[in-house]
Amino acid sequence: MTPPAQTALSDRKPNRLIKESSPYLLQHAYNPVDWYPWGEEALQQAKQENKPILVSIGYAACHWCHVMEHQSFERQEISDIMNQHFICIKVDREERPDVDAVYIDAVHAMGLQGGWPLNVFLTSEAKPFYGGTYFAPQQWAQLLQNIANAYKENRQELDETAEQFVEHLNVSDLEKYGLKQSDKQVSEEELQQLYLNLSKRFDKIKGGLSPAPKFPMPSNFLFLLRYIHHTQSETALAQVNLTLSQMAYGGIYDQVGGGFARYAVDADWLVPHFEKMLYDNAQLVTLYAEAYQVTRDPLYKQVVYETIAFVERELMSEEYGFYSSLDADSEGEEGRFYTFTRDDLQKILKDEEPLFSKYYNVTAAGNFEHGRNILHRQESDETFARDNELELEVLQEMVAEWKRKLMKVRAKRIRPALDDKILCSWNALMLKALVDAYHVFGEKHFLDLALKNADFLFEKIREGNKLCHNYKNGKATIDGFLEDYALLVAALIRLYEVTFNEEWLNQAKRFTDYTLSNFMDKQEGMFYFTDQTAEKLIARKKEIFDNVIPSSNSAMAINLHLLGLYFDNETYQQVADKMLNTMIPLITKEPSHLSNWAILYYNKLTPTAEVAIVGKQVTQMREELSVFYLPNMILMGSNYKSKLPLLADKIPVDGKTTIYVCYNKTCQLPVHTPSEALKQLQGWQQQSKFPAL
Numbered sequence: 001m002t003p004p005a006q007t008a009l010s011d012r013k014p015n016r017l018i019k020e021s022s023p024y025l026l027q028h029a030y031n032p033v034d035w036y037p038w039g040e041e042a043l044q045q046a047k048q049e050n051k052p053i054l055v056s057i058g059y060a061a062c063h064w065c066h067v068m069e070h071q072s073f074e075r076q077e078i079s080d081i082m083n084q085h086f087i088c089i090k091v092d093r094e095e096r097p098d099v100d101a102v103y104i105d106a107v108h109a110m111g112l113q114g115g116w117p118l119n120v121f122l123t124s125e126a127k128p129f130y131g132g133t134y135f136a137p138q139q140w141a142q143l144l145q146n147i148a149n150a151y152k153e154n155r156q157e158l159d160e161t162a163e164q165f166v167e168h169l170n171v172s173d174l175e176k177y178g179l180k181q182s183d184k185q186v187s188e189e190e191l192q193q194l195y196l197n198l199s200k201r202f203d204k205i206k207g208g209l210s211p212a213p214k215f216p217m218p219s220n221f222l223f224l225l226r227y228i229h230h231t232q233s234e235t236a237l238a239q240v241n242l243t244l245s246q247m248a249y250g251g252i253y254d255q256v257g258g259g260f261a262r263y264a265v266d267a268d269w270l271v272p273h274f275e276k277m278l279y280d281n282a283q284l285v286t287l288y289a290e291a292y293q294v295t296r297d298p299l300y301k302q303v304v305y306e307t308i309a310f311v312e313r314e315l316m317s318e319e320y321g322f323y324s325s326l327d328a329d330s331e332g333e334e335g336r337f338y339t340f341t342r343d344d345l346q347k348i349l350k351d352e353e354p355l356f357s358k359y360y361n362v363t364a365a366g367n368f369e370h371g372r373n374i375l376h377r378q379e380s381d382e383t384f385a386r387d388n389e390l391e392l393e394v395l396q397e398m399v400a401e402w403k404r405k406l407m408k409v410r411a412k413r414i415r416p417a418l419d420d421k422i423l424c425s426w427n428a429l430m431l432k433a434l435v436d437a438y439h440v441f442g443e444k445h446f447l448d449l450a451l452k453n454a455d456f457l458f459e460k461i462r463e464g465n466k467l468c469h470n471y472k473n474g475k476a477t478i479d480g481f482l483e484d485y486a487l488l489v490a491a492l493i494r495l496y497e498v499t500f501n502e503e504w505l506n507q508a509k510r511f512t513d514y515t516l517s518n519f520m521d522k523q524e525g526m527f528y529f530t531d532q533t534a535e536k537l538i539a540r541k542k543e544i545f546d547n548v549i550p551s552s553n554s555a556m557a558i559n560l561h562l563l564g565l566y567f568d569n570e571t572y573q574q575v576a577d578k579m580l581n582t583m584i585p586l587i588t589k590e591p592s593h594l595s596n597w598a599i600l601y602y603n604k605l606t607p608t609a610e611v612a613i614v615g616k617q618v619t620q621m622r623e624e625l626s627v628f629y630l631p632n633m634i635l636m637g638s639n640y641k642s643k644l645p646l647l648a649d650k651i652p653v654d655g656k657t658t659i660y661v662c663y664n665k666t667c668q669l670p671v672h673t674p675s676e677a678l679k680q681l682q683g684w685q686q687q688s689k690f691p692a693l
Contacts (some may be wrong), residue, residue: 021472022092023419024060028069032079035090038099046087046124052151053122054086054144057093057100060419061262061275061325063334064134065117071137078141085148086121093118094324094423095470097481098530101541102169107131109168121147126538127162169539174524177586181525184581186604190588194598195227195236198591206268207243209592215263216247218283219550219595225290226602226631237294244291248303251374254338255360256406258306259314260284261328270376271368274328274335274416278315279549281307282429289433289440293629299380304437308446311430314418320452321422321460321471322430330416337416339372340406348405356402359384422471424461424480427453428487429549435494439626447498454495454504457488465514482529482543485515486555493562498626500618500637502644505566512563512572515556525578526553544583550596553579558600565608565634568645568665580604603632607663609681613637614650615657624674630681 017029020037028035036042038055046053056073058065072078082088093100093116104114106128113133120131135143151158174180198220201209208214221240228236247253250269252261259281261272285307292300315323330337342364346353356362360375368374379387385395434450437443460476461468467480467488492508495501519527521542529541529552543551557579564572580600587594587601611633613621618637625635638647646665652658658670659677668680 017090021470021475021477022060022095022421023417024058024062024065024092024094025090027060027066028073028090031069031073032076032083033073033088034079034083035088038089038091038096042087042089043126046122046126049087050124051085051087052147053089053124053126054082055089055091055099055103055120055122057091057103057118057120058116059092059094059325060417061277061327062116063273063275063328064115066327066329068117068134068140072135072140075137078137078144081141081144081148085144085151087124092421094419095421095478097483098534098537098541101529101543102537102539103128103131105169105539105541106165107133109165123159123162125162127159127166129158129162129165166538169541172524172526172542173544174526174542174582179582179586181578181582182584184584186580186584186601188605190584191227191230191601191605194588194591194601195233197589198224198595198598199236199239201592202239203267204239204242207239207246208269210267212267213263213265214252214267214269215548216252216260216280216284216287217548217592217595218280218287219546219599220592221287222290223591223595223598223602225294225629226599228294229629229631230602230605240291241295241297244288244303245297245299245380248288248299249377249379251376253303254310255375255377256338256403256410257310257314258303258308259310260307270374272335272374274338276310276315276326278311278322278324278423278426279429281311281315282426282433283549285430285433286436289436290629290631293440293627301441304441305443308434308437308449312449316449317420317422319460320449320456322427322453324419324421324423324426326418327416330414333369335368335372335374337410337413339366339368339374341366341371341373344409345373348409349402352398352402355388355398358388359399420472422461424457424467424469424471424484425487425549427457427461428484428491431457432487432491432494435491435498439494439498442623442626450495451499454492458507465510467511479531479534481531482515482519482527482552482556483549485511485519486527486552486559487549489559489563490555493559493566497635498622500622502638502642505563505644508559509563509567512556512559516575520575525575525582527556545593546596547593554583554594554596554600558596558603561600561603561608562634565610566636566644566646576600577604606632609633610646610660610662610665611635611677611681612647612650612660612662613657614647614660615639615652617657621657621659621674625677628678633681 012030014029015035017025017035020026025037091099103120104118107114110131115133117134120128122128203210224236224240246269252264252269252272259276262275262277262280263273265271285304288300288303328334342362345362349356361378362373366372381395382392385392431450431453434446438446460471467484468476469478469480469484470476489508489511492504496505515527518531521528526542529543544553545551546554557576560572560576583597587597591598616639618639622637636644636647650660653670656672658672660670661668661677661680671677
């Protein structure tokens with residue numbers, strides 16, 4: 001097929017998507033396809049016309065979603081087939097992760113590889129019978145015709161197939177994997193096996209997990225940092241350092257403006273799909289901040305500061321909410337905004353271009369499409385300065401000036417499209433990231449941003465103890481999912497730990513109580529992804545596997561563990577323990593897909609330290625303690641009477657600010673300095689130390 005003639009938007013008629021707020025849906029608002037948004041109108045129309053449904057799912061920053069739109073959905077001849085034979089529904093998977101979860105599971109059940117764009121064919125009752133991802137135009141047109149014919153001629157057979165898939169979708173993942181509630185306990189030996197199984201996937205040359213394409217997967221390395229703390233494993237530490245340095249040197253990291261792309265297509269972290277997602281950058285801020293605590297590597301601090309600067313500059317609204325993503329494409333080319341030809345750089349940098357090109361490995365031929373270069377590094381500043389006979393400070397000043405000049409040039413380019421919807425769950429990840437960065441570096445600006453974002457979420461996305469999932473154009477329209485509650489509770493716990501404002505902790509408890517009442521499946525002891533009051537889909541799913549974002553169930557289990565300690569709430573602890581014990585057999589076998597669960601596993605190996613600071617210098621004492629990496633610890637403090645059970649009976653000794661280090665509600669002798677408290681914490685750690693593999 002030849003490309004369709006370009007038609008000005010003003011000459012096209014909009015479809016129903018023009019009334020939506022999702023940037024992804026609005027991208028399709030002038031397609032000749034008669035798109036519906038997901039909802040009762042489309043589902044009723046399918047029943048009324050007795051037509052099959054095509055549900056097409058994607059997201060605004062998805063490169064291949066754009067390709068399929070341009071190749072197929074913008075073509076009149078293909079749209080005519082779609083409109084004649086199907087009720088066509090467009091779904092933004094980021095707005096409706098519940099719908100996406102059902103139908104991607106269906107595609108997996110068909111034995112097909114899932115991904116986006118996701119195109120699934122349903123009966124008029126919304127039951128799936130066939131699907132796939134990207135289709136080339138001729139292939140798509142033929143498939144549409146074949147499905148339409150089969151629906152007319154073999155309807156009974158398709159209905160039977162669809163019923164089988166619905167039965168499959170309603171079998172819980174716990175049942176699929178033979179997981180049951182048990183009294184199984186954590187053990188040191190099993191932790192070692194868990195680590196061994198994870199280490200089998202280590203890329204020991206370029207870091208990360210093999211094979212390519214490579215996703216950052218922050219929770220894997222957050223678990224490894226805890227394993228290192230527990231075992232002092234030099235091998236694990238080397239793998240974390242290799243991964244984090246190679247990612248920071250690679251093309252997956254924006255060497256000019258900061259921030260990470262979603263993933264790299266190669267093993268070297270060089271060539272990314274250039275979309276930048278809020279959730280990736282938030283979690284990587286947390287990871288690099290924690291890694292800095294362990295290593296004191298200045299590269300990690302630089303990544304944290306530059307990534308937060310990117311998010312603040314390019315993803316923050318005037319109301320202090322954070323937008324979802326930036327597209328990979330601009331001017332019709334992937335990565336054009338971020339890449340440079342050698343000639344570009346000579347014009348910008350003049351005499352300094354040769355040194356710049358050596359530093360960032362730029363060539364005349366380019367390492368990407370159209371002779372363009374993805375800037376990347378291959379060594380530390382210290383090594384480069386030494387090899388090029390430069391003072392380190394001089395080199396770093398030059399690099400900073402190069403970045404300023406290139407940012408000035410980029411500011412004049414046509415920017416990648418911005419997905420400006422605001423999602424509660426992703427904002428919660430960024431809120432926690434800002435708090436984590438403040439905790440490690442003491443940068444007050446990070447805390448200021450965090451508090452403004454928290455205030456925004458409470459004002460715009462919360463209704464009492466209920467959350468909404470999205471916010472756009474002054475409206476929140478979709479009920480909150482478990483991920484919204486779980487990730488916001490985690491952020492609020494962390495926010496309490498750096499402010500000692502108990503209202504954050506109390507609100508975390510209220511949201512948690514709401515999830516226990518409205519999301520919990522008491523029979524399996526896990527949480528559904530959707531509220532019991534939500535729209536009823538053909539299956540009500542539970543999310544248990546940790547992916548690029550930790551699963552909402554693993555996040556809730558950690559929340560319940562921590563809040564159970566803060567509020568001395570045995571019910572919370574019991575729910576968390578049952579959830580973990582159910583998952584242990586799978587965590588050990590498949591740690592790369594359950595690494596957030598593995599963090600809870602680590603937390604349960606030894607009692608979590610309960611550190612309470614009371615007195616006038618609580619803030620100063622907290623800041624001094626935060627220098628150290630103490631991952632299995634809850635921190636609380638007060639200079640007034642507190643209602644928290646763990647603070648209720650703790651008072652300053654001899655009028656001095658006092659630190660209490662406790663385990664299982666049993667406290668060691670009160671001390672007056674962070675160094676003394678650290679000795680108590682390290683002493684306990686030494687007692688429970690297990691030799692590393």
